[in-house]
Amino acid sequence: MSVSPARIVLYCLLLLTWALVALVLATGTSSWPLLPAAGLAIIVTVILGSFNARWQLFGPVISRGPSEGAAVALTFDDGPHPTYTPVVLDLLDKVGAKATFFMVGDRVRESPELAREVLERGHQVAHHSDRHYWPVMFSRRAVVNDVVRGSDAIELATGRRPRFYRPPVGLVTPELEDAVREEGMLLAAWSVRAFDGLGGEGDAVRRRVASKVRAGDIVLLHDGRSGMRRNVQPPALEALPGLLEDLEERGLHSVTLADLLAQPAYMETSSTGEATTGSRGRSWMPRAVGLTLLAVVVFTAVSAVAGVGSEPGADRLADAAGTAPAPLPPTFMKAAEALSGHATVQARFQQTKSSALFREDVVRTGLLELRNSDRRLHWSYDGGPELLMAGGRFYPVGTGATELSEESAAGFRPPGPARFGEVMEALFFVRADILSRYFEVRDLGDGAFELSPRGPAMRGVFRRVRLVVTGAPLSLREVTLEEGSGDRTQLIFSDVVIGQPLDGERFKTPSERSAGETAGSEPRTGSR
Numbered sequence: 429m430s431v432s433p434a435r436i437v438l439y440c441l442l443l444l445t446w447a448l449v450a451l452v453l454a455t456g457t458s459s460w461p462l463l464p465a466a467g468l469a470i471i472v473t474v475i476l477g478s479f480n481a482r483w484q485l486f487g488p489v490i491s492r493g494p495s496e497g498a499a500v501a502l503t504f505d506d507g508p509h510p511t512y513t514p515v516v517l518d519l520l521d522k523v524g525a526k527a528t529f530f531m532v533g534d535r536v537r538e539s540p541e542l543a544r545e546v547l548e549r550g551h552q553v554a555h556h557s558d559r560h561y562w563p564v565m566f567s568r569r570a571v572v573n574d575v576v577r578g579s580d581a582i583e584l585a586t587g588r589r590p591r592f593y594r595p596p597v598g599l600v601t602p603e604l605e606d607a608v609r610e611e612g613m614l615l616a617a618w619s620v621r622a623f624d625g626l627g628g629e630g631d632a633v634r635r636r637v638a639s640k641v642r643a644g645d646i647v648l649l650h651d652g653r654s655g656m657r658r659n660v661q662p663p664a665l666e667a668l669p670g671l672l673e674d675l676e677e678r679g680l681h682s683v684t685l686a687d688l689l690a691q692p693a694y695m696e697t698s699s700t701g702e703a704t705t706g707s708r709g710r711s712w713m714p715r716a717v718g719l720t721l722l723a724v725v726v727f728t729a730v731s732a733v734a735g736v737g738s739e740p741g742a743d744r745l746a747d748a749a750g751t752a753p754a755p756l757p758p759t760f761m762k763a764a765e766a767l768s769g770h771a772t773v774q775a776r777f778q779q780t781k782s783s784a785l786f787r788e789d790v791v792r793t794g795l796l797e798l799r800n801s802d803r804r805l806h807w808s809y810d811g812g813p814e815l816l817m818a819g820g821r822f823y824p825v826g827t828g829a830t831e832l833s834e835e836s837a838a839g840f841r842p843p844g845p846a847r848f849g850e851v852m853e854a855l856f857f858v859r860a861d862i863l864s865r866y867f868e869v870r871d872l873g874d875g876a877f878e879l880s881p882r883g884p885a886m887r888g889v890f891r892r893v894r895l896v897v898t899g900a901p902l903s904l905r906e907v908t909l910e911e912g913s914g915d916r917t918q919l920i921f922s923d924v925v926i927g928q929p930l931d932g933e934r935f936k937t938p939s940e941r942s943a944g945e946t947a948g949s950e951p952r953t954g955s956r
Contacts, residue, residue: 432484434477438717441470445720452727467724474717481598481617486713487605490592492619493688495644500675502527502682503618504664505556505594506625506652508535508542512665516651517549519668525675525682527551529651530594530616533558533578540585547586552684552693554592555579555613560654562596565604572607579611589695592616592685596654602714612695616685618648622664625650630666637667638674646685753864754882757871763897764860773798773903774928775921782916796921797930803857804935816935820849823937848889855893855907867893874898875905888912901926 445466452463477485493501502520507513507529520527529546531553536543547553557564558578564570575593583589593613595604600615608615620640624633637647649664675681686693774797781790794809805817806825814825822840854862863869866886867879875898881887889912896906903926908918933941 434473434480434483434485438470438473438477438485438713441466441473442716442720445470445724449723449727463724463728467721467728470717470720478599478601479597481595481600481615482619486600486602487609487615489600489615489617490646490685490689491617492646493644493685495642498643498680499683499688500641500643500680501646501685501688502649503530503554503594503616503646503685504528504649504651505530506535506560506650506654506662507531508539508546509652509658510539510542511659512661513539513542513546513651515665516668517546517551519665519672520551520682521549523672523676525672526684526687527682528554528592528685530554530556530592531582532556532560532652533574533581534560535652536578536581536585543582543585547588552592552686553582553586553588553590554594554616554685554693555582555590556594557596560596562599565595565599565601568603568606571601571603572610575604575607575611575613579613588693591692591695614691616646619645620647622647622649622667624662624664624667625653628663630663630670633663633667634670634674637671641675641678641680643680644688646688753861754868756860756864756869757877759871760869760877761860763875763877763902764858766902767858767897767904768800770798770901770903770926771800772928772930773800773924773926774930775903775924778920778922780918780920782918784914797934798856799930799935800857802935803853805853805856806930806934814934816937817849817853818935818937820853825934851889855895855909856904858895858897858904875902899924 445463448462448466474485477483481489482491493499502525504513504516504527508531513529516527529551531543531546533555543553555575555578558574558581561574564574579589591613593608593611594616598617605615620637622633622637633649637649641647649668650662651664652658653660653662672682684693685691774795777794777796779792779794781792783790792809792812794807794812797806797808798804799806802818807815807817808825816823816825850862851866853859863879866882868882870878870880872878872894875896877895877897879890879893879895881890881892891910891912893910894906894908895904897903898905903921903924905921905924906919908916910916
């Protein structure tokens with residue numbers, strides 16, 4: 429028996445998901461974002477496959493017969509109906525056509541004589557659930573009870589136990605597939621759907637079927653309706669006379685589903701008088717899907733929590749955690765060493781921000797003061813705010829902690845992944861030890877260096893970074909950040925002064941200022 433393409437796709441998705449789980453276990457947390465995507469693909473495949481019986485996701489489903497010959501199978505769902513089913517029978521009898529009626533157990537119990545009449549007039553009686561209540565398809569116990577009760581109702585009324593089963597709304601679940609198989613029945617779908625169960629006009633139903641039907645097709649129609657529309661005439665009754673004419677003009681004729689497939693229409697009985705059933709045993713598919721989705725949830729949650737941590741071992745930007753730092757050009761190492769020897773740096777800056785969100789570039793100017801002893805940066809925008817960057821966080825300048833909210837006093841971290849502040853700080857202080865963890869560095873000549881991000885997480889933050897270190901003595905003259913979002917920020921430094929004594933008060937955090945600490949004062953030193 430061949431395996432359906434949809435089932436092969438589900439097999440592949442399950443194997444891929446477990447491969448991703450193994451990858452997460454082998455490489456740490458860097459690959460975990462792929463797990464939710466794989467889990468979502470499995471869920472979508474299962475949902476679509478459940479509502480498309482012809483996909484045969486959970487097992488074999490009959491959707492058409494052989495195309496040789498001139499036979500088609502007209503099938504009618506949701507009956508028997510005391511008013512509409514006799515009309516259908518009379519219309520079929522007029523042209524000598526035969527059909528298959530997929531009956532609901534509850535309605536057979538209401539009109540058992542009508543079920544017998546269908547059989548006696550040469551048509552096939554098949555099973556369409558006991559209550560036409562599709563939610564039971566998700567419970568093994570409920571669906572088994574529904575299948576058996578419906579079969580019992582049909583057998584009690586007609587003396588025949590149906591062999592073909594069509595699920596309500598075409599919904600096939602692993603539980604239903606198991607129950608039907610264990611009962612020894614065959615699942616039947618369709619190849620041409622009239623959509624007459626949703627309403628519409630008879631002419632539209634006729635055209636819809638006539639445009640598609642070919643030899644071997646199984647056509648889905650309705651001789652009854654469900655719910656509040658149960659006593660509203662299905663449009664198939666109006667469409668049927670013309671539809672039968674269309675079939676005759678094409679040289680086609682309607683037969684029962686069993687005749688189309690050359691299969692027995694009803695269950696054979698054993699010597700004890702009990703209907704024979706199929707093999708027992710539950711499908712492994714729902715358990716495999718459930719176990720896989722559980723693994724996705726567990727490993728995604730654990731990896732996500734681990735990836736948010738602030739410790740080096742949990743740094744989300746270090747995609748290649750534990751790998752050796754990238755080798756750096758000797759010229760970059762020399763420039764970094766020279767910059768580390770400057771006790772202080774003071775420079776004017778021009779900041780240009782380009783973004784698709786802005787009609788024009790945003791240009792701002794100001795003064796930058798840098799202190800190497802504790803790696804603190806003081807930004808003073810012309811006509812704007814003053815900010816202190818310390819320990820990867822930004823703080824307002826000139827205000828004590830008691831005058832600020834708790835959140836402001838604690839400083840705020842630049843937006844982005846964990847330890848992003850550390851990366852930004854390393855760029856302005858040109859810290860080779862930090863930058864080599866996150867970037868590949870290329871010497872462009874004339875003091876310019878291009879930094880390319882390492883790993884997918886870092887590439888999500890930056891596309892490229894450009895640093896320019898020139899002058900005598902050497903100093904940082906340009907920082908250009910091309911962000912993963914497409915934005916671009918460029919800082920050009922001028923009027924650089926090295927070794928100038930700085931005001932230590934501007935380098936204190938609000939908490940330090942409130943505590944009256946004086947440790948932030950900068951000794952008056954010059955360039956080394």
